Amino acid sequence: QLQLVESGGGLVQIGGSLRLSCAASGFTLTYRAIAWFRQAPGKEREGVSCIDRSDGSTYYADSVKGRFTISEDNAKTTVYLQMNSLKPEDTAVYYCAGSDQVAGLDEYEYPYWGQGTQVTVSS
Numbered sequence: 001q002l003q004l005v006e007s008g009g010g011l012v013q014i015g016g017s018l019r020l021s022c023a024a025s026g027f028t029l030t031y032r033a034i035a036w037f038r039q040a041p042g043k044e045r046e047g048v049s050c051i052d053r054s055d056g057s058t059y060y061a062d063s064v065k066g067r068f069t070i071s072e073d074n075a076k077t078t079v080y081l082q083m084n085s086l087k088p089e090d091t092a093v094y095y096c097a098g099s100d101q102v103a104g105l106d107e108y109e110y111p112y113w114g115q116g117t118q119v120t121v122s123s
Helices: none
Strands: 002-007 010-013 018-026 033-039 048-054 058-060 069-070 076-082 092-099 117-122
Touching: 002 092, 018 033, 018 092, 018 117, 033 076, 048 069, 048 076, 058 069, 076 092
Parallel strands: 010 117
Antiparallel strands: 002 018, 018 076, 033 048, 033 092, 048 058, 069 076, 092 117
């Protein structure tokens, strides 16, 4: 079983930056991908970014390309999401999720989920 814990959320002004962390424990040697998803009030959850451990490739939603960067530490136990040039529409609860089999931004491919961390972008 893979356990995931997010941290790093908070309140930030428009144009500011935050770095989210997703700490993995348990079966950390077997997972294929870690992805970040977000859910704003009244909206469906959407995929933000993913890192594929098999080849290091990364995926980004169009809405965050050029502003967000996903990365993984050398020990492959923590995945980061660096968020720059934040906008009010980035306000959401951010979740990290793990998959043993596939990579991408389809939430239904991810059986392991963290509890979420709130990101609020205000003026």
